[in-house]
Amino acid sequence: MNDGARMHALVRRLYPLCRSITGDGVRRTLEIVAESIPLEISEVPTGTEVLDWTVPKEWNIRDAYIKDPAGNRVVDFTRLNLHVVGYSVPVSATMTLDELRPHLHTLPAQPDLVPYRTGYYAETWGFCLSENTLAALGPGPYEVRVDSTLADGHLTYGEHVIRGSGADEVLISCHVCHPSLANDNLAGIAVAARLARRLAGKELRYTYRFVFAPGTIGAITWLARNRDRVSRIRHGVVLACAGDRGALTYKRSRRGDAEIDRVFAHVLRGREHTIRDFTPYGYDERQYCSPGFDLPVGSLTRTPYAGYPEYHTSADDPDFVSAEAMEDTLDALERAVEVLERNRRYRNLSPYGEPQLGRRGLYGSLGGRSDAESRQMAMLWVLNLSDGDHDLLDIAERSGLPFAAVADAADALRGAGLVKE
Amino acid sequence: MNDGARMHALVRRLYPLCRSITGDGVRRTLEIVAESIPLEISEVPTGTEVLDWTVPKEWNIRDAYIKDPAGNRVVDFTRLNLHVVGYSVPVSATMTLDELRPHLHTLPAQPDLVPYRTGYYAETWGFCLSENTLAALGPGPYEVRVDSTLADGHLTYGEHVIRGSGADEVLISCHVCHPSLANDNLAGIAVAARLARRLAGKELRYTYRFVFAPGTIGAITWLARNRDRVSRIRHGVVLACAGDRGALTYKRSRRGDAEIDRVFAHVLRGREHTIRDFTPYGYDERQYCSPGFDLPVGSLTRTPYAGYPEYHTSADDPDFVSAEAMEDTLDALERAVEVLERNRRYRNLSPYGEPQLGRRGLYGSLGGRSDAESRQMAMLWVLNLSDGDHDLLDIAERSGLPFAAVADAADALRGAGLVKE
Amino acid sequence: MNDGARMHALVRRLYPLCRSITGDGVRRTLEIVAESIPLEISEVPTGTEVLDWTVPKEWNIRDAYIKDPAGNRVVDFTRLNLHVVGYSVPVSATMTLDELRPHLHTLPAQPDLVPYRTGYYAETWGFCLSENTLAALGPGPYEVRVDSTLADGHLTYGEHVIRGSGADEVLISCHVCHPSLANDNLAGIAVAARLARRLAGKELRYTYRFVFAPGTIGAITWLARNRDRVSRIRHGVVLACAGDRGALTYKRSRRGDAEIDRVFAHVLRGREHTIRDFTPYGYDERQYCSPGFDLPVGSLTRTPYAGYPEYHTSADDPDFVSAEAMEDTLDALERAVEVLERNRRYRNLSPYGEPQLGRRGLYGSLGGRSDAESRQMAMLWVLNLSDGDHDLLDIAERSGLPFAAVADAADALRGAGLVKE
Numbered sequence A, B, C: 001m002n003d004g005a006r007m008h009a010l011v012r013r014l015y016p017l018c019r020s021i022t023g024d025g026v027r028r029t030l031e032i033v034a035e036s037i038p039l040e041i042s043e044v045p046t047g048t049e050v051l052d053w054t055v056p057k058e059w060n061i062r063d064a065y066i067k068d069p070a071g072n073r074v075v076d077f078t079r080l081n082l083h084v085v086g087y088s089v090p091v092s093a094t095m096t097l098d099e100l101r102p103h104l105h106t107l108p109a110q111p112d113l114v115p116y117r118t119g120y121y122a123e124t125w126g127f128c129l130s131e132n133t134l135a136a137l138g139p140g141p142y143e144v145r146v147d148s149t150l151a152d153g154h155l156t157y158g159e160h161v162i163r164g165s166g167a168d169e170v171l172i173s174c175h176v177c178h179p180s181l182a183n184d185n186l187a188g189i190a191v192a193a194r195l196a197r198r199l200a201g202k203e204l205r206y207t208y209r210f211v212f213a214p215g216t217i218g219a220i221t222w223l224a225r226n227r228d229r230v231s232r233i234r235h236g237v238v239l240a241c242a243g244d245r246g247a248l249t250y251k252r253s254r255r256g257d258a259e260i261d262r263v264f265a266h267v268l269r270g271r272e273h274t275i276r277d278f279t280p281y282g283y284d285e286r287q288y289c290s291p292g293f294d295l296p297v298g299s300l301t302r303t304p305y306a307g308y309p310e311y312h313t314s315a316d317d318p319d320f321v322s323a324e325a326m327e328d329t330l331d332a333l334e335r336a337v338e339v340l341e342r343n344r345r346y347r348n349l350s351p352y353g354e355p356q357l358g359r360r361g362l363y364g365s366l367g368g369r370s371d372a373e374s375r376q377m378a379m380l381w382v383l384n385l386s387d388g389d390h391d392l393l394d395i396a397e398r399s400g401l402p403f404a405a406v407a408d409a410a411d412a413l414r415g416a417g418l419v420k421e
Helices: A003-014 A024-033 A097-103 A131-135 A182-199 A217-225 A259-268 A323-342 A372-385 A392-399 A403-415 B003-014 B024-033 B097-103 B131-135 B182-199 B217-225 B259-268 B323-342 B372-385 B392-399 B403-415 C003-014 C024-033 C097-103 C131-135 C182-199 C217-225 C259-268 C323-342 C372-385 C392-399 C403-415
Strands: A040-045 A058-067 A073-076 A091-095 A142-151 A154-162 A169-175 A207-213 A233-239 A248-251 A273-276 A297-301 B040-045 B058-067 B073-076 B091-095 B142-151 B154-162 B169-175 B207-213 B233-239 B248-251 B273-276 B297-301 C040-045 C058-067 C073-076 C091-095 C142-151 C154-162 C169-175 C207-213 C233-239 C248-251 C273-276 C297-301
Touching (some): A024 A154, A040 A217, A091 A097, A169 A217, A182 A207, A207 A217, A233 A259, B003 B024, B003 B182, B003 B323, B024 B207, B040 B217, B091 B097, B154 B182, B154 B217, B169 B217, B169 B323, B248 B323, B259 B273, B259 B323, B372 B392, B392 B403, C024 C154, C024 C182, C169 C217, C169 C323, C207 C217, C233 C323, C248 C323, C259 C323, C259 C392, C323 C403, C372 C403
Parallel strands (some): A233 A297, B248 B273, C248 C273
Antiparallel strands (some): B248 B297, C058 C142, C248 C297
């Protein structure tokens, strides 16, 4: 099974679980992820103060339905967990359609689809259903049941860390709080987990920290508990909507010109893609890029947040995402990691005039190669711009050469003692 | 009567007066303006040294004409004051057409029109007439009369000040030295006076100083007598050509990126307009933006300086300007003032992660509003960029939101104690 | 004879000489150049260490040929010196075609043309011939002869200096190491020599240093022997490919915004031309712009390095270059010199408001001139921007006025005591 198929299988397996910002759905999701990459799980008690927020009560749900007078479940949580509004409080009542209506959410413009709705801090309840289902409902009365608990408990998140040789970290963050929605964000979870597998065992310079946490409150909790670690984050990516068939979209960090921003611009060049400026909306880049932290964290998606009609509806199911798209996202991420790992700032040790490359076998040894000229150009560019102000990525950008060619040239020059870090 | 009609009536009333850089025409103009807004009048004696200049002699004129052999006034100052060259010295002579010709100015390419000419520092005299009139003149002899005085006196300018809560000032300057020319600059005078009326009684942060002064020497005189005040000028606009039917044109200050420049770029966005870079020519921005002062003063016109065929001719009459155009100029100025008044630089007091807006009623209270999402976005933008480096106008520019929406969001956040100035 | 014809005659006279990076061809070339401009000749011994390089052995050649079995010279150095690979070691042998083939170089895609090849540091030998000639060769045996010497000697370069009033220098550098190739670089040599003639006897502010040296090793040698002089080089141009019929191309210095870069952008404006960013390839700008020196040296060519099919082939002969093209290159260079000479940074001594130009005869004296308005505008621009931050070239760029008009205005203002350097 290739990586695309593996990721798609993971999406299908995670899809039925009812996740929210707390509860057993998140725990079970992290258990399944932990089958392929070890996770350190954190459980943060209800009531814990985290930055400006407080960890909420934990929500769990076993069943929820609306039964018609004939006893048929016309809306049934066990068939699709989007049917219940996230964080709905327990209900057990008999109601007419008129009484029930304020608690029903539909998408009139997409009458076949069930919307995704939550009410984390509202202490309310509700059901989501298709406009067509609603239209077919008689006056009732209906048996209405939400078998949930909202009580002190914990907020759960998981971390996977791949140690590099240095203390600087790369953060890969994805939200794990959405129930049966495949692109948002099971695809992101699957790609992140697979990236971790690809990096396992490699010699790395950076430490890679994968955070699987509920959106907003999870990122805030992680930040609150890692204030001392934040300064180590040199680069980061929030990963979401990683599996639809649209082209890749990179949203810049708040800084706009962070190395991670330049890396993705380079990696995506030459293929269909979109680069967007930072906005304080979307996924957890909102938290990482809040002005107090202002971390160099961008966001990688395919079609971004709210940019496709299936977004936050029952149509965002496992068929909406493709193995090929997830593999493509994974490849782009992996290439970004390769650039981050190799990007360095060298200093030319022989900066007065060109050093004589031929004498060192760097010119002659190239004579027989078909890519000789490009390698020679790469060496001249590295020598010319290695003045302490330019890193290899700058040199690749300015020369128009592929980053790998520039990095290879730098390695050759370092081997010859002509540049040093 | 609406503001447009009021301004047009003022233009018609001021039109017949013979203004120049000194003299009773300016005094009478300021008296009429003072009927709607109080003016403090300054009279600066001839010979006063002002910066690199000296206040010139005062010029007044009662009559001027060229009479043909039959005694008909073929050129008659009392019909149109453009007919005499400004600052013409007294003349009383009989001359043939050939002798007279060096003193006659026409516009051969616009044969119906009378040009506007002056000779402030030349101690000469002359007449302006249409090419057609000139062509019809016989050989003479002609009785030539200029009944003027050029003698020690004063240079006159007027100021209207609206006090704000702070010491910082906004300068609105317009020239009052042109005789019967409507767009240049009776329309500017009318719009400035009406803006002062609109601002009267408002709670303002800035002090608004309206300067009605002769072009060049008037601005230089004002600057010379207010050297200590100049540092208080935080923003300024030179207002001219405010009534023709062309689109608005904003000319940037010499600095090019002053707040006033950004304000007008924002205010004019989304409508037909032109933004031009500073040039050291045009109106009194030349003086305010001389390198020693380098004040943040731009210039607002409709069709700019010398940009329309009626410019500096008898065709720039009250019919050339429209009430609607003046009202449009006034509205743009007023909107610029609104932005200046509300533009501030806030600091997010809860900069680590997003603050929990829902807890403070800033999220929940928006639920029922149709513009909720835009207001919420505005709050997130203000929070994200209120780091001491960005003012609200920056935030409006970067977010693409209307300035007022951003400023409203900032007010709400300040009310909740989340940001402070 | 005009300058174009003179330059073309020089190209034709230099064309037959067999130049290389050392040897009598270079010496004879410099002797001929010295007939029109005096040259100081430097002879640097083999083995001298120059920066990271060592001056190589000196190469000279008297004859070289391949004779067929009938005794005919099928490849003959005396007919075209490109036929022998530069720096070929002596050979005297009889070989079959098969044995000879590894030493033969052709251009299969341009079967009529003979390529230019060198092997300076390879201690090998070879012949260049057309693909058509090669195709007609029988199996042999052939008498093969290279009558050359490769022995301790010297590297030769020449300098011509025109003293200016100050110590700052302008460097004009061109390579003299290519054998019978007209555009690359006899045209450059001819244009440089003619520019020196044009500048002779002028009052100049800069000292102009013309360097005629072999490519790469020559520039490196010059730099090594002039380390203390390098800091005096305020501007420089590497001149090459100066005679083909393509439009002018200016390649920016490594700095990208050096004064010389702005000068050429200004001089070339309004005519067909290309501006390219620096690349660490091409001609001796590679050495002058190495990061340790980072001199403000650009490169002026017509069609650049390797940009035309005749490049480095026997088709780059004297008919390939034209007198008109060389004259055009020369004119552009001369205009660049004019801008460099006149470009200064002035300070407005009357920076508060506009000074009264009329009082000083700067306004009145212009009244009768047809170019009065442009001269007046130029004065206002110089006054407005002479704040210590802008030089006259900045002012020309920003105002859109020709540099000469701005410089004339500055001279007038300086004469009136209104600006000083």
